Amino acid sequence: MPNGDKDSQWQNHDYFNGSEFQRSPQSEEIYRTEWKDIMDYLFSVPSIVVWVPFNEAWGQFKTEEIAEWTKTYDPSRLVNAASGGNFYRTGDIVDLHNYPAPAMYLYDAQRVNVLGEYGGIGLPVENHLWKPDNNWGYVKFKNSKETTEQYVEYAEQLKKLVKAGFSGAIYTRTTDVEGEVNGFMTYDRKVDKMNVPVVKKANQEVIEEFQSN
Structure with missing residues (x-):
């Protein structure tokens, strides 16, 4: 759910122990109306398997109530509350x-x-950028080989986390966006920036680690 009213308290390394953000009555009404409308509109889309009412504390309020309402309204899908x-x-x-x-x-x-x-490995590819300079990634490399090696290194770390109880990971991101060059592909979808067979092999090894535990 897209949210305004950004909360200044973002506690992303532990369970929240502050005072939960309070929206105005008008803002809360808008949220509830639009969240229900979104769920109604997208209910029959088979690729949606999780409802996510809040992201990174943006506009997050009455979390337990909203999560429980979401689960009750559509018990067929998982709920990622925050x-x-x-x-x-x-x-x-x-x-x-x-x-x-x-x-x-x-x-x-x-x-x-x-x-x-996780991830965000940056590689700007000349002539395939939304803007020619000042592009961004959490880390940045100069060629496909270095970028692929970093991805594989992160995959090795994921394998170690399986025993710690993690059940999945999502890499940022599929394609470059306007100012960020951290995609598997360029902004125009014309260039694969990593070695695809190597990436596939690394991903398969992570999956196999799950299957063996």
Whole structure:
């Protein structure tokens, strides 16, 4: 759910212990109306498997109530109450965000534990950029070989986290966006920036680590 009213308290390394953000009555009404409308509109889209009412504390309020309402309104899907925090013991998933390297610094035995964002390895490719300079990545390299090697190194770290109880990871990102050059592909989707067979092999090894544990 896109959110305004950004909360200044973002506690993404532990369960939230502050005073939860309070929206105005008008803002809360808008949120509830639009969140229900989004769920109604997208209900029949088969690729949606998780509802995410909040991301990284942006506009996050009444987290437990909103998560429980979301789960009740559509019990057929999982609920990720707060992607990247602020975390409460509600919903089905604890979703950590960490850049650039993988890390699992919070664990909940009652929920699925995932690394919802990591990576962000930057590689600007000339003539395939949205803007010619001042592009950004959490780390940046000059060629495909270095970028691929960094990705594989992170995959090796993911394998070690399997025994710590993590159940999935999402790399940032599929393609470059306007000012960020951290995609598998360039902004125009014309160039694969990493060695695809090597990346596939690294990903398969992570999956096999899950299967063996």
